[in-house]
Amino acid sequence: MPHNLPETELHNPQSAKPPLDPHLKALENEAIHIFREVAAEFERPVMLYSIGKDSSVLLHLARKAFYPGRVPFPLLHVNTGWKFAEMIAFRNEIVERYDLDLIEHVNPRGAAENVTPFTHGSALYTDIMKTEALRQALDAGQFDAAFGGARRDEEASRAKERIYSFRTPDHRWDPRNQRPELWNVYNGMIRKGESVRAFPLSNWTEVDIWRYIQAEEIPIVPLYFAEKRPIVERDGMMILAEDPRLELLPGETKREEVIRFRTLGCFPLTGAIRSNATTLDDIISELETATVSERQGRAIDRDQSGSMEKKKREGYF
């Protein structure tokens, strides 16, 4: 698509929104600054796109950062094959609507060996279909910088991660030996094979994400909104029971509940919450009175204390 914009079209028609509050504006400015800096300093950046709410905000910020130009790097979706069907449909629509370059990667070994969360357990499955798959895709694309939507408020080990997070050629993170990061001056110097994960949303909290989605009218996957859906209860989680590959175990029954998801990942590993929040206003007020954190619904975080740090050291996002 040519970007020969006549001057009159520079005024974006969807701009009749009220100005952002200063808090969100400051976070937005910081994220745009990081996007531009990485795009300018690295040869082959890529944006990790997981289709969730944080990715949706990240993508919106990327479009803002490079406007009136196109987003100057591809999106990478590491697909495990077990994402919610609605996520994939949403992804395809967004890619088309915003004229984006999408790279989809599925671990061929995992696919060939039929690695599933049911047969291999959540830990091994995640290791092969996410961690190993991500490494494969980054190596194949020879990407030297990868944007991610991680936030420091999500998990204890992330609280200490830099905005430019250095990775060795085999994608390892050394939490004890991170480069100091002062002011907003980022050190993007690396050797061949090394890479940086860049986190423009580092300083955002979950509530910020939702407020921003509301203020900027950013499209998100409908699974975030409450609706009556079929579920089955397993390991203390309510799992969406829509995919024909989900086999009920002895004693399990399918039933309908009004539920929504606070985070989205692989459907067999993502627990729903009971909620009546059908609008962004509902979600935000639900969050403000929430007594549990968003990662509570994620099976992969529960293995042990420090499990995320361990996964990250091994190259998990």
Added chain:
Amino acid sequence: MTAPATANAVEHVAAGEVLAFPAQEPARATRDSRPLRLITCGSVDDGKSTLIGRLLWDTKAVKEDQAATLQRDSSGKQNDLGLPDFALLLDGLQAEREQGITIDVAYRYFSTDKRSFIVADTPGHEQYTRNMATGASTADLAVLLVDARVGLLEQTRRHATIATLMGIKQFVLAVNKIDLTDYDRARFEEISHEFRELALSLGVRQVTAIPVSALKGENVVYDGSASMPWYDGPTLIEVLELATTRSAQTVGFRLPVQRVSRPGESFRGYQGTVAGGSVKPGDSVVILPSGMVANVTKIVTFDLVRNAAVAGDAITLVLDRQVDVSRGDMIVAIDSQPLTGLSFDAQLVALQAEGIQPGKRYWLKSGSRRQRVQVQPASQLDLKTGKWNQADQLPMNAIGKVHLAFDEQAIFDTYEQNRTTGAFILIDPDTNNTVAGGMITAKRSALGGIHTEDARVILSLPADLADKLMATELFAGRREEAEVRRVSAGKAIEIIDDIDG
């Protein structure tokens, strides 16, 4: 307690004396401010992690599942109030939990109805000066923590000095564990008085001292008047809600160019974050280092073509003529330009084990500009005494003064005038690691200064005037260049008469 001490104390306790708190309820507004960035500093056992844990807990930033994980991790280590060990909230890395110490800067987030906060929690150990400098580089305010039973330590002076050097101008002194002194008012007043003297000597005027029990949650988020009826000042959270964010920079418009946007033949825009001042269509600007002049025609953002942009805004600027602009250039106000030259003076903090070697060539990155520089250390700050001693190399954690020599024109403001265009990092070309964070103090002219390195200007002033001068921000950065002698007003007149004579 003696009478004068009491009078003095009342003055301090009537509190927030400098921050000028409104006597009545503060204007109630919802999220009307930018997030406040703060740093917490204290020695190992001052209870810093407990204080931050308390802030997170009482502002409901900690959720039940996180608390459950905490309870599990801290089994047997709960405090006597049956609350989890708050310190574990912050020590996120495995090594830290195992060793029970904080080894890196952690960032934490919480908010009240009035504002949101980003806390840089930094280690107290002496060997982690570099982490404190990192946390302080973006902070608007520093919370210094002392143990009420112990009082100020060498560490307190060290932390206050580093915070001041990094440009922080608002301090809160949290006199913690006040419950363990039986809420001893005199003890609190003694410590706050001593700290005010220290702050004044560093040129910091905005100081609030608060008696606190982080463990019991007194004067942190909830007020502690039940235990301390004698204290009528603000709680910690009240001070934080009213503190100012980094004020708009005083110098003119600055736009370090991050990238040039050319999506098609008809559009050419310069993208970057405004680092000072403001800009509007029609303004005349200069592109540095080339010196070419142009006028601003448009400020483009995704949402709309804007009428103006101010410091902090990420924008795309369109100029009225074809000029050669590339990444690393700076677009600046024509009537208020930064310093350009090949030689500058700076202060820096050495961040890595190799220290800073004399004559070695490093990469310097400031804003979006990266260039080669040769660094010559001149002196090192003795954090115990506050004196600068001559030095020709700087070990890790040292704070030093250096001369910077560039091959190509460099563009800076002084750090005092602009915390963005006056700041830089040094990168070791051998390791690619960040080895120093630095702040520009002055441009070096070819002729040198009016006085040599060790000579000092002697200022003889009436005592009250001397105190005022010592407390000015302008003077803070040049303290070591002058010796201030306090004399009586009469003596001062005599001196002036002699000079005029």
